[in-house]
Amino acid sequence: MDIFFLGTGAGVPAKLRNVTSIALKLLEERGSIWLFDVGEATQHQILHTSIKPRRIEKIFITHLHGDHIYGLPGLLASRSFQGGESEVTVYGPKGMKEYIAVSLSVSQTYLKYPLKIVEIETGIIFEDDQFTVEAQLLEHGIPSYGYRIVEKDKPGTLLAEKLVEAGVQPGPIFRKIKEGESVTLEDGRVIIPQDFLGPDQKGRIVTILGDTRYCENAISLALGADLLIHEATFSKGEETLAFDYFHSTTHQAAEVARLSGSKQLCLTHISSRYDRQAWHQLVAEAQEIFMNTDIAEDFKEINIPSK
Structure with missing residues (x-):
């Protein structure tokens, strides 16, 4: 299980950071990739990676602001020409169906694969024998969701020698x-x-939040997470500005990580006002509250090892 950042900026594309998109690579677990948000030019970002669009199985949209969805119609269309034949399910807030339907209809785009669109509400929005995905509303200018991805526990290692000793x-x-x-x-x-069998192998937990103010639902979604991905559009000391614009600061993201008992925090959705030299300071600010903090960059990958 790996997290791969395709875009980590806020608002508009910038030279150092494209707008938001995150890939959860589940190649060993199920041979597929899940995307979280598809900002403008996400498919261009993918061209610089080993990610195959035909392996994209699910797309989770946090909210309908343009910097999180403008790349979606193009990606869906291109997938038809890149060997994609398996079904794709898109999850997102109310309005998702209309946005995709109008985009594909006006552009007369025909998909060669089944497309399923699920307009979500709070609670468990997906579950199979491997994973559950829970969505909860955050605090933003429009409905914005956070996602909690939970891998189910797996049976422990087979004690083969013990079975042979038992005559099997x-x-x-x-x-x-x-x-x-x-x-x-x-x-x-x-x-x-x-x-x-040895002890059950505990499943991993990843929490990916959309744009949000500091709020209780963010803490709830991140409880015990192996990795929390939280926006940090503003630096510490900008709490009033962050509140007015429905965003969070580095300190607020770190406080969510601390209170939730998350194991690792990665800051993303970084404003272009902060240049590369300032990124280290943003991390240092968060580390004042939560030491195991990193900052996302386009094309950065984080491995989440099995327990």
């Missing part, structure tokens, strides 16, 4: 035990999976 030979029984299925042997003994 490698083969189909090993697989059934690994999948948590009890097995009755020919001699009548019942092999219970819990006796031959």
Whole structure:
């Protein structure tokens, strides 16, 4: 599981930072990629990476401000010409269906793959046997959501030597035990999976927030997160300005990380008023409250190792 930043700026594209888009690479887990926001020129950013648009499975939009969605119609259209045939699901606030429908209709764009659009409300918006995704409203000028991605716990390592000692030979029984299925042997003994598996492998948690003021729902979404991605449009001391513009400061992002018990914080949505030299200061400000803080840059990748 890896996070890859395709765009990390605020408001408008800048030379050092494109507007927002984040890829959650789940290539080992499910052979796919999930995108969070698709700002203008996201597909151009992708051209400089190893990301394959045909592997994009889900797209989660935090809110409908242009710097988070203007790249979406182009990306959806181009995917048809880049070998994309599998279904894509787009999740986003009310208005998402109309925006995509009008964009594709007016441009007479035909997609060669199924497209599903889900206009979300708060709560669990996706769940399968691997992951759940929860959405909660944040505080912004328009409805803006944060997403909590939770990987479900996986069975522990198969204790193969212990099974062999119990007289079980490698083969189909090993697989059934690994999948948590009890097995009755020919001699009548019942092999219970819990006796031959190591501790469950705990799932990872990633929290990706849209634009927001400091708020309680941000803390709730980030509880125990292995990685919290939080906007920091402004530096410390600019709390009034951040409040007026429905954004957060470095200190506020760090406070969310601290109160939520997150393990790592990455600041993003950085205003172009801060040049490259100032980025170190933004990190230092957050570290005054939460030490394990980093700052996103376009094309930066963060690995989230298995536990």
